[in-house]
Amino acid sequence: MxxxxxxxxxxxxxxxxxxxxxxxxxxxxxxxxxxxxxxxxxxxxxxxxxxxxxxxxxxxxxxxxxxxxxxxxxxxxxxxxxxxxxxxxxxxxxxxxxxxxxxxxxxxxxxxxxxxxxxxxxxxxxxxxxxxxxxxxxxxxxxxxxxxxxxxxxxxNGFDYKLLFFSLMAFLSNTGREITKGIVDISGDKSHNMRTIAVVYGERFAALLASIFFVASVLFSIAPPILGLVSVWFIPLVAIADIGFIISSIALIQKPTRQNAKRIKNLILLWMMIGMIAFLAGK
Amino acid sequence: MxxxxxxxxxxxxxxxxxxxxxxxxxxxxxxxxxxxxxxxxxxxxxxxxxxxxxxxxxxxxxxxxxxxxxxxxxxxxxxxxxxxxxxxxxxxxxxxxxxxxxxxxxxxxxxxxxxxxxxxxxxxxxxxxxxxxxxxxxxxxxxxxxxxxxxxxxxxNGFDYKLLFFSLMAFLSNTGREITKGIVDISGDKSHNMRTIAVVYGERFAALLASIFFVASVLFSIAPPILGLVSVWFIPLVAIADIGFIISSIALIQKPTRQNAKRIKNLILLWMMIGMIAFLAGK
Known part of the structure; x- marks a missing residue:
């Protein structure tokens, strides 16, 4: 029971x-x-x-x-x-x-x-x-x-621009993270006929594409303070997340191995959470 | 270079x-x-x-x-x-x-x-x-x-009570987490002569003691809303963290194995972060 x-x-x-x-x-x-x-x-x-x-x-x-x-x-x-x-x-x-x-x-x-x-x-x-x-x-x-x-x-019922940026950044960074996960699962996915980016185009391309998504998310993070949607607190906090995304992207491109991708996908989750904290503190 | x-x-x-x-x-x-x-x-x-x-x-x-x-x-x-x-x-x-x-x-x-x-x-x-x-x-x-x-x-320069509770909860839950980590590292710690709780008193006792720290942290989480230190937003968010701490404590006591402790120490970090988000949103 x-x-x-x-x-x-x-x-x-x-x-x-x-x-x-x-x-x-x-x-x-x-x-x-x-x-x-x-x-x-x-x-x-x-x-x-x-x-x-x-x-x-x-x-x-x-x-x-x-x-x-x-x-x-x-x-x-x-x-x-x-x-x-x-x-x-x-x-x-x-x-x-x-x-x-x-x-x-x-x-x-x-x-x-x-x-x-x-x-x-x-x-x-x-x-x-x-x-x-x-x-x-x-x-x-x-x-x-x-x-x-x-x-x-x-x-x-109207549109909240701050939340729009936040969701967009969550969408972009999570897509990068999913692609990175594909590098971790490549051998299992291959044998199960999953057509992930890493399986079809290889680890190196997957690492590059994932990094493009991470960097896109970083670029969008500049907009909310410029548009005055968030307070000054947003800036130092999102800076930590952004530096993290950039360091992780470089590390992933330099060494797109299974082991490294596994470590980086966990780090990305951390940067995503810090990005969320930036929006919370910047309200 | x-x-x-x-x-x-x-x-x-x-x-x-x-x-x-x-x-x-x-x-x-x-x-x-x-x-x-x-x-x-x-x-x-x-x-x-x-x-x-x-x-x-x-x-x-x-x-x-x-x-x-x-x-x-x-x-x-x-x-x-x-x-x-x-x-x-x-x-x-x-x-x-x-x-x-x-x-x-x-x-x-x-x-x-x-x-x-x-x-x-x-x-x-x-x-x-x-x-x-x-x-x-x-x-x-x-x-x-x-x-x-x-x-x-x-x-x-004065004392902020909200922060006092927050730090206390961080201290308590992190101590529980450290004890849980001791269950994960027990064999390595034993051979290196580390006198952790898990090494000296066994996994079962370590799981119990860790859970006491988690539950203490949960009990302290009731105080800030009662004392009116936080807004109503604190309550549903901290409830998620508290339920998490309690479920994880039960799971740890029921099965204080290395594998399970490893999973739970990661979950505890998640509950700690959600607890922090509760304080951020409850400001």
């Missing part, structure tokens, strides 16, 4: 869900210009629920799609180990989708639409996107950036 | 230095109640310089002390590989200390004193602290918490 319950918890990957909820809260907070009303606060919390449940549904559907591969590579996962049955995983995913979309509908019609689009994107990735290389990377990056946009969307 | 320059960069571990600078900026930002004057801003940036250089000096001294061990275990590090000579590392550390303390003196007499104390603590850890188990863990946690305090110290 305990193994079954643990299986249901493990298959939804609650930590990913927490991250998605966190992103909704951060997106909402960045957009707010005054103390929110209790009603708005409630909507934002519903947004966090939507993010958590839809993330859980995507993760479950992802494991459902990977069942055959995981039976060989990851026999301890909830599905191949038998802790969760295949049909149970689909019921779980359906329930999570219903809760998530209901919470989104209680927020507004438009947020429900955005939630639905995000769900379609993440399921598309799970079903087919992984094999497609760059388009798949874009799908993942969309799913990383969308909860921030979603949080902002709950607060305002 | 390139190898030598890279060696000098690698030995100071610039990423750790960036983290320390980031913490000073975050500590200052959390303490500020109004837009800082140019003079204050300059002092805060000097604080970031102090953090970066003194961190670099500690890292270099640490590698100097570990030279004999690294010759066997980590032959590629700057000192054992010969990229940086032993005497050069001491000159480098001295120069970094002079720059760091000078920057601190330009800030104020009191910050210079705090910088000096922190340096003594981190060097104590490098020279002897590592072998001592819990006292060594406390030294590391002090060095993790102190840059936040330092940043706040630059801004105000």
């Amino acid at each position: 305990k193994r079954r319950i643990l299986g249901f918890i493990r298959i939804i990957r609650p930590i990913n869900g927490f991250m998605m909820s966190l992103a909704v809260l951060v997106g909402a907070w960045l957009t707010l210009s005054e103390t929110p009303s209790p009603l708005l606060l409630q909507k934002i919390l519903l947004g966090a629920v939507t993010a958590f449940t839809l993330s859980g549904a995507s993760m479950t559907i992802n494991d459902y799609c990977d069942y055959e591969i995981d039976r060989i590579n990851e026999p301890n996962r909830p599905l191949p180990s038998g802790a969760v049955k295949l049909e149970e995983s689909l019921i779980l995913a359906s329930m999570l989708i219903i809760i998530g979309l209901a919470a989104a509908l209680f927020t507004s019609m438009w947020t429900a639409l955005l939630a639905l689009v995000s769900l379609v994107f993440s399921v598309t990735y799970a079903v087919r996107g992984k094999r497609t290389g760059l388009p798949g990377n874009f799908l993942v990056s969309f799913c990383v950036a969308v909860p921030f946009i979603y949080g902002g969307f709950i607060v305002t | 390139k190898r030598r320059i890279l060696g000098f960069i690698r030995i100071i571990r610039p990423i750790n230095g960036f983290m320390m600078s980031l913490a000073v900026l975050v500590g200052a930002w959390l303490t500020l109640s109004e837009t800082p004057s140019p003079l204050l801003l300059q002092k805060i940036l000097l604080g970031a310089v102090t953090a970066f250089t003194l961190s670099g000096a500690s890292m270099t001294i640490n590698d100097y002390c570990d030279y004999e061990i690294d010759r066997i275990n980590e032959p590629n590090r700057p000192l054992p590989s010969g990229a940086v000579k032993l005497e050069e590392s001491l000159i480098l550390a001295s120069m970094l200390i002079i720059i760091g303390l000078a920057a601190a003196l330009f800030t104020s007499m009191w910050t210079a004193l705090l910088a000096l104390v922190s340096l003594v603590f981190s060097v104590t850890y490098a020279v002897r602290g590592k072998r001592t188990g819990l006292p060594g863990n406390f030294l590391v946690s002090f060095c993790v918490a102190v840059p936040f305090i330092y940043g706040g110290f630059i801004v105000t």
